[in-house]
Amino acid sequence: MKKFMSAFILMVLVLTVTAAGCLSSDDGNGSANVTNNTSNNTTNNPANSSNTIDLDNSSAYLIKQMKIANDSKSVAFAFDENSTDRWELIMEPQGILVLTEDEHLSPENAENEYVGLHYWNFTAGSTGKTILDFNYVVGENGKSINHIIYIMEVDSSGNIHVISTLYERLN
Secondary structure (H helix, E strand, C coil): CHHHHHHHHHHHHHHHHHHCCCCCCCCCCCCCCCCCCHHHCCCCCHHHCCCCEEECCCHHHCCEEEEECCCCCEEEEEEEEECCCEEEEEEECCCCEEEEEEEEECCCCCCCCCEEEEEEEEEECCCEEEEEEEEEEECCCCEEEEEEEEEEEECCCCCEEEEEEEEEECC
16 A cells, blocks of 8 residues: 555656646757746756755755766765665656666674665666655555655756755655
8 A cells, every 4th residue: 555655646746747847858949848946957056066965864864965976977866774774766757867876885794773875876868857756664564754756857968957856754
């Protein structure tokens, strides 16, 4: 049931974004629809700079960082992850960003339940917009306590941009 609700929420988000014209394709002549949240799609948005971004660190008491490479051709995410909990990622549509690394990192001599790091790296795939839904699931019951949703864009030059970010802390 929990997986169904997560999938349902993601589908509603995809349909909402699509209805707003945010996931339209670019035909190459600059006539693609633009999201209404254009203030996030600028060089002034810190997520589009080459600096590491600390994201809502109060949520689930986890450190969450995202960095777009200096050449804007790749993006990395690093989130704290307890060894008994996990981050799940849903990406829709597929192929806009290509997942090149997905791993949990922790020291070899780490104690049980050590907070390690879950690391993802993406490179530009094809031109367009995609949604990355990171869902933090705790314990054996699989209770979701945290969602971080990014709308990402790869432009015609293969540069990666963050269009919008949504944080959701669940009980």
